[in-house]
Amino acid sequence: MGGNSLYGPLDPAPDAGYADPPERVGFFTDTSVCIGCKACEVACKEWNNVPDDGFNLLGMSYDNTGGLTANSWRHVAFVEQPAPATQAAAATTTAQDSGTEPGVPPAATTQFLGMPGKEPPGRRADGPHGDLRWLMMSNVCKHCTHAACLDVCPTGSLFRTEFGTVVVQEDICNGCGYCIPACPYGVIDQRKGDGRAWKCTLCYDRLHGGLTPACAKACPTESIQFGPLAELRERAADRVAALHEAGVPGARLYGNDPNDGVGGDGAFFLLLDEPEVYGLPPDPVVTTRDLPAMWRRAGLAALVMVAAVTGSFLGRRA
Template identity: 70%
Template sequence: MSEERVGFFTDTSVCIGCKACEVACKEWNALPEDGLSLTGMSYDNTQALGASSWRHVAFIEQAAPQGRTRLPLIEADSAKGTADPGPSGAESSTEMRWLMSSDVCKHCTHAACLDVCPTGSLFRTEFGTVVVQEDICNGCGYCVPACPYGVIEQRPHDGRAFKCTLCYDRLGAGQEPACAKACPTESIRFGPLDELRERAALRVDELHEAGVDGARLYGHDPEDGVGGDGAFFLLLDRPEVYGLPPDPVVTTRDLPAMWKHAAGAALSLLGGVAAAFALTGRRRR
């Protein structure tokens, strides 16, 4: 890489679910619409990342944790903080909260999609990001199951794979990605990856001091199963609550060792064959 590696830090504690990032991403990258129908999934009409949704704002509605200081809660009755008594006459707590998070391709340090692509359509840019060249993609689909996050998807009309490019064209022009530019609360931070990791660690400490003990980082550790993500997150609950794998592992991480073992086995086999021929020759003489 000729440039400093850059990426995203998404602080979900300040995400308001406005979807400005989704709209900006679609507008800048001229992505087709794919989420206008009502789904019954709260306000999450996009539902998941896909070939035409490179940003996805998740809405997770859950009961507020009890006995610990948390972020402001959504209450069913603003005056009382409790709901009306049920049929039994007993009052039940209806304190709820929304966890909101803008998901995106993680631009993994060890990207399995790169390893399995047979055409070179997927490549690592000078900024450390991973991009699909749609004019080279042959629609084989190998990258889809290789991604540990389930990010990449093929478009049904031609089978080609698409995902977030981290606005590669904007980076080349010295601009920040469209989603980060549009975020009104700075939930999506863009910049040099090392600086973002330092900033994220400070933010977690700040939240812990404020009593938000569920705050944690996800995808920031260079020693994890994908070598650290180029797009990592501050979460307020367990990763699986947000639909993220708790311990993602790059599916091709064992390929070098496998090829080494295969080469050793092949050499052993050739040695055995050569020895057999030599022994047969001596017997004939």
């Protein structure tokens, strides 16, 4: 973990060998204002020339892609669940002609976006099974501060950029697949018929041109926010406080804690429920964290074995 106070403890670029890196950038995805439009998925595919995907209906609400894959670097999940009583009560004061009502009090969104009348999308609907809400989340590679995928890549295909992000160089990838089980989030995938690993690059080429990544640029509600990671973390903390004050006690941040198992993420999220509800691990850890100790034990075991064989051999000669 980078310890240079100029960049802060969350910047891994100095440890990757960059003497004078730019400020670390990343994503803050506020799921409370995601409307599930999938504009981010489309923009990602168009800019990065990612093959089409998701034409097989999964029977899972409006989620057609199902998860992050080699052909889906952004995935918008739809989670349908009973609406919490507190949010349902708040929503009943803002009924609309459409028959749907917001699952998060409007004040929580207007205070954040500064858009009068703008409604948050954790939407509530009256139906035969009671009050329901959709939780929508645009998932992506987390660009971990401590990335296990970097540890296991034998070719150097995976590398840390000067922006603190993690990128796969497809022309160097040999398709070994070691990075796939190493990722604690299940992000990386191999493309069928290709064999190489693919994932979000945080639009590395656009960053070099001073441009916003395609997904964040296309997001109509600013659910996906891009910028210096330190600024995003401050903004996210203010957003959570605003939601709590507005009567949404379940709002929480995920992936922002530098003391978690991966040292904090370069792409973190505001969630309205437990991480498991969104298909996220509750306590992700660097899967290679025990490798040094394992190699030491293996080396010690090898020395003991060599000593035993040598002693046996010498004993026979005596």
